[in-house]
Amino acid sequence: MRTSNGQSVCLNGNLVSTTVDARHVSKIQKSLLPSQAEFLDSIMFHGVSGFSKSLKLIHDLALYHSDVPFDEDEKSALFDLKILWEGFERIGQES
Structure with a gap:
């Protein structure tokens, strides 16, 4: 561009x-x-570190502190959150 x-x-x-x-x-x-x-x-x-921590917190709350059963859609959404927070962590380490 x-x-x-x-x-x-x-x-x-x-x-x-x-x-x-x-x-x-x-x-x-x-x-x-x-x-x-x-x-x-x-x-x-x-701040990428703040976004990373927030996404990880949401992921962990949903996965470890919820009684909601997880199907494929929910597992995929949690994996998407993991990809995002890990990406933000990498960006934070490089900057």
Whole structure:
């Protein structure tokens, strides 16, 4: 995605000049849509560690402190939460 000044927004939210040399090209994974960049900026602003802890807490409450039986949909939703909190943990370690 190109900004008005000709730069690209990349997965890590940074602007990358269109004249990036070959050493840095491998770091550019994917251009983001504006809504994706805004979402990631919001997460980074509020703090990924807080999001990670919240998602893990919700997961653990549902799994260990609930009498609700789990079918495939519920198991899939809990696994999705696990993927999210672990992803936020990795992002927090890299930043």
